Amino acid sequence: MASRRSPLRRSYDRVARPYALRFADELDDKPFDRDFLGRVAAGVSIPGWTVDLGCGPSQIGGYLAALGLDVVGLDLSQAMLLQAGVLRPEAVCVQADMRALPLAPRSVAAVVAFYSLIHIHHTELPATLGEIHRVLSPGGRFALAVHVGAETVHRDEMLGEPVDIDFFFFDPEALATVVSRAGFTVDSVETREPYPGGVEAETRRGYIVASR
Numbered sequence: 001m002a003s004r005r006s007p008l009r010r011s012y013d014r015v016a017r018p019y020a021l022r023f024a025d026e027l028d029d030k031p032f033d034r035d036f037l038g039r040v041a042a043g044v045s046i047p048g049w050t051v052d053l054g055c056g057p058s059q060i061g062g063y064l065a066a067l068g069l070d071v072v073g074l075d076l077s078q079a080m081l082l083q084a085g086v087l088r089p090e091a092v093c094v095q096a097d098m099r100a101l102p103l104a105p106r107s108v109a110a111v112v113a114f115y116s117l118i119h120i121h122h123t124e125l126p127a128t129l130g131e132i133h134r135v136l137s138p139g140g141r142f143a144l145a146v147h148v149g150a151e152t153v154h155r156d157e158m159l160g161e162p163v164d165i166d167f168f169f170f171d172p173e174a175l176a177t178v179v180s181r182a183g184f185t186v187d188s189v190e191t192r193e194p195y196p197g198g199v200e201a202e203t204r205r206g207y208i209v210a211s212r
């Protein structure tokens, strides 16, 4: 796992509480995302856990759990997982690095990665997607959301806290090609415009669903 000294991990530990306060109810104002997650949940056709990968405060996993999935939240940041426990006291959580998943091969039904692959450098992306493919059962689903673009945004302040975080943006079609090269069948690639009025960071969003 990334060491305690990892700037990314320390940054999310620092920002966990304000992040949870800011985003716990975000889906209330995001009809596309609610619809997308509803479709993802309906498409999980085999029994087993759904991993909320890079779960943060677990608002996405909570939504999926309310739709009937058995969700385990996985995150690098211990403080984020504490916030997940505040938001969802019943949440099952594990602290781990998605680049080396502590899960058996073919052991989970689905993996949902909302805005967490955005922290994986492109050189580490094929191996990380390979990890996700390794742990998914045949017939399992993989869904992800990213910011659309070509840039890398570095932030040294987030929600009033000092941080050291790189956000990697993606071309969804190019990302779908990398997903496919990791062994997945890509089922859909969608984009949407940002929701205005402070609902979210005003970036275009990309969504991919793939199957193992």
Ligand SMILES: C[S@@+](CC[C@H](N)C(=O)[O-])C[C@H]1O[C@@H](n2cnc3c(N)ncnc32)[C@H](O)[C@@H]1O
Residues within 6 Å of the ligand: 008, 009, 012, 023, 053, 054, 055, 056, 057, 058, 060, 074, 075, 076, 077, 080, 096, 097, 098, 099, 113, 114, 115, 116, 119, 120
């Ligand atoms: C932008 S937040 C997204 C949180 C939540 N999924 C959401 O949609 O609001 C990114 C999360 O990914 C986690 N993360 C980043 N890199 C990770 C890694 N290598 N392994 C596991 N979690 C990671 C961070 O700790 C953080 O909680």
